[in-house]
Amino acid sequence: METLVICIDRDNDLGDKANVQAPLIGKEANIEAAVKLATADPEDSDTNTIFGGVKILDELLAKGVDAEIVTFAGDKNIGIISDQKIANQLDMILKKFPAESAIFVSDGAEDETLIPIVQSRMKIDSVRRIVVMQSANLESTYYIIKHAFNDPKISQTFFVPLGLAALIYAFFLLIDYSQGAIIGILAAVGLYMLYRGFNDTVDLYWEKLKDSFYSGRMAFFTYATAGFLVVLGTILGLMDVWSLYTAEGIWYYGVVPLLTSFVHRTVWIYALALLFADAGKIVDCRTRGEPVRMYLIPAFFILSIGFLFWGATSYLISMSSVLADNGDPRTGIQLFVYSVVFAIILALAGIKVSSMPKPKDKRSKR
Incomplete structure (x- = not known):
């Protein structure tokens, strides 16, 4: 096959409004789907996109070009999810119709953001944007704003x-x-x-x-727990900042001491949340018999960064004349030095684990 006429419905109006499953292959299937969409929503521009693609297909066939039309639909959640669905559909179609080039048909700039995805898999000879001509009344400002x-x-x-x-x-x-x-x-x-x-x-x-x-994975429980800890830590940190702010005002404490107080209160709660999320992945990998090293390494660096932030904020609080209650700067500097040492040890341990040779997959031997 020489040419593939590709029509794009990025937000899946075909599925949501006309209950049509993509991809649509062939002229008859596309016309039938366009009629269903036009019946469900006469104002949807994707209908005109499909009919525009059919017209281009007829022109190519009249010139003796071996061509076919395919319509891809994404998802109402426009972005990564919808683009991944369209990319998967395109890969499936190219296995069935290994075309040399494509003509990309869309109804606007939003669908044309998928051009790089198509170009990464095949050559695009032309891009056609289908623009609907309307009467002067429908082009009025009121109509545009209303719709x-x-x-x-x-x-x-x-x-x-x-x-x-x-x-x-x-x-x-x-x-x-x-x-x-x-x-x-x-x-x-x-x-x-x-x-x-x-x-x-x-x-x-x-x-x-x-x-x-x-799927009954442990990751769901640990993710939920991590989310709860993040919310809890944020509330506790904001309560500390609010108590300081209402006591003397930001003019007295300044932005840096307030931020230091927030980080000092929340750093270990955030670190615990990240460790919980990572622990769920480790348990799930263990259950499936998969290696856990790639999820074990982040735990070392999370603890390392936690010690750094905790030690630094402890030192800043001990040095602050408004935050420390008769704090001793010498104790603060000692805590900072100890935390840096622990952070370096943990980081080196993480590097050591990451540099270890990967275990051989037992299933591959079978």
């Missing part, structure tokens, strides 16, 4: 931060503490923006957590 807000991807991004800010402001007004409204709004919107920024990573780890839960 943009009806799009869940846009509405969630736009309305959720505004809704959070309004609710938090109303709550602080209700308790007659308007000064805390700004802090609460900034914290909530900041957390939401972090979640949106790390959305792919959060979704990936959520999928791994569900997989470990349904």
Whole structure:
């Protein structure tokens, strides 16, 4: 086969709206799926993408080119998960139809982010973007804004931060503490923006957590425990900072002492959380009879970094005139030196374990 006409539905509207399973191979299957999608949602642009791909296929066949059309669909969780699904579908199709080149058909820039994935597997001769021509009334500003807000991807991004800010402001007004409204709004919107920024990573780890839960792995329990410890440590650290802040104010303590107090209170709780998460992987590998060294090595470095942070913050607290209660700087420097020594020993132990020869796989001998 010479050419493969590739249509992309990155957010899987075909599956969610028309209940059609991708990949779709061949002209008839694609037309049938496009009709189902158009019936379910006449305004979905993926319908026009598929019909555009069919037209390109007809043009290629009329010129005597050996071509076929395939439509790939990803997942509503746009990002790593959806792109991995499309990449797996593409690998499967290329085994069946080892085409020399491809024509990439999309409805916009979002689908075209998959071009590098396709290019890593085959040559792309052309990229076609299907743009729907509309009447002047439908191109009005009102129509564009209305339909943009009806799009869940846009509405969630736009309305959720505004809704959070309004609710938090109303709550602080209700308790007659308007000064805390700004802090609460900034914290909530900041957390939401972090979640949106790390959305792919959060979704990936959520999928791994569900997989470990349904497969009965120890990693689910240890991940849950680690998450609880992170939340607990953060709350305890913030309580310490808040007590210092309300006692004298940030002008008295400064940002560095407050940050030092937070790190000193939370460092071992965070380290314990990481060790719990790592321990679950070790237990699961032991259960499956797999080597555990790759998960054992991080434990040494987690403890090493924990000693470094704990020793450094202990020394800074002992030297601070506002944080230390009659603290002795000499004791602080001793703790810092001891912690550095322990950190180096643990790091060297981790390096030693990582440099050990890998054990031979007993199953390969069989």
